[in-house]
Amino acid sequence: MKLYYMPGACSLGIHVLLEEIGAPYEVHKIDGAKQEQYAPDFVKLNPKSKVPTLQKDDGAVLTEFPAIATWLARKNADKGLLPADADGEANALEAMDYVVATLHMQGFSRMFRPGNFAPTEADHDAVKARGKEILEKGLALMDKTLEGKEYIAGKFSVADAALFYVEFWAAARMKMTLPKNCAAHYERMKNRPAVKRVMEKEGLAA
Numbered sequence: 105m106k107l108y109y110m111p112g113a114c115s116l117g118i119h120v121l122l123e124e125i126g127a128p129y130e131v132h133k134i135d136g137a138k139q140e141q142y143a144p145d146f147v148k149l150n151p152k153s154k155v156p157t158l159q160k161d162d163g164a165v166l167t168e169f170p171a172i173a174t175w176l177a178r179k180n181a182d183k184g185l186l187p188a189d190a191d192g193e194a195n196a197l198e199a200m201d202y203v204v205a206t207l208h209m210q211g212f213s214r215m216f217r218p219g220n221f222a223p224t225e226a227d228h229d230a231v232k233a234r235g236k237e238i239l240e241k242g243l244a245l246m247d248k249t250l251e252g253k254e255y256i257a258g259k260f261s262v263a264d265a266a267l268f269y270v271e272f273w274a275a276a277r278m279k280m281t282l283p284k285n286c287a288a289h290y291e292r293m294k295n296r297p298a299v300k301r302v303m304e305k306e307g308l309a310a
């Protein structure tokens with residue numbers, strides 16, 4: 105398997121899952137500053153020009169965080185990355201989808217790339233502010249989900265890998281104060297040996 109990633113991007117969560125699984129995998133860094141996501145070789149692999157992109161051992165390519173994470177969890181069922189019961193699995197998938205589709209794609213995307221939402225520069229501050237509102241509401245809901253629990257589904261699951269990358273963006277990149285349970289979850293995640301290794305490998309260790 106080969107993971108195409110950008111250091112500190114949402115691919116960080118998939119990198120964590122691969123490290124948690126512990127099976128051999130390769131990584132290929134895509135340099136966003138050099139716009140390598142638009143280089144012909146990468147576009148051939150993933151015409152969406154996005155990371156995470158996972159190339160399986162048979163050469164087939166998988167994109168979209170939730171799909172990659174769910175595939176990894178099902179292929180490595182012994183690692184317990186998704187709860188085995190239907191209710192637990194649904195709760196983990198619900199949280200992962202909310203983090204990726206709302207906190208990331210609706211919240212952070214507005215904060216990082218306001219130009220994708222409003223062509224006029226004069227509107228960008230308003231777009232960023234709306235993104236922050238969406239993000240803060242999302243973090244507050246995740247905080248509630250975490251109440252009395254160490255991990256979203258009780259035990260570590262794919263949902264925690266997703267929440268971790270947005271917590272990282274909020275705390276480390278945007279210097280935001282995370283709500284109490286998210287802050288504790290972020291620290292718990294950073295203390296996992298697999299997460300520590302990934303932070304080193306991506307050059308993100310403090």
Ligand SMILES: N[C@@H](CCC(=O)N[C@@H](CS)C(=O)NCC(=O)O)C(=O)O
Nearest residue numbers: 113114141153154155156168169170
């Ligand atoms: N919906 C996609 C989002 C992927 C995404 O937006 N990736 C960003 C990095 S966090 C990216 O590759 N950006 C490169 C670009 O847009 O040029 C997923 O779930 O994987």
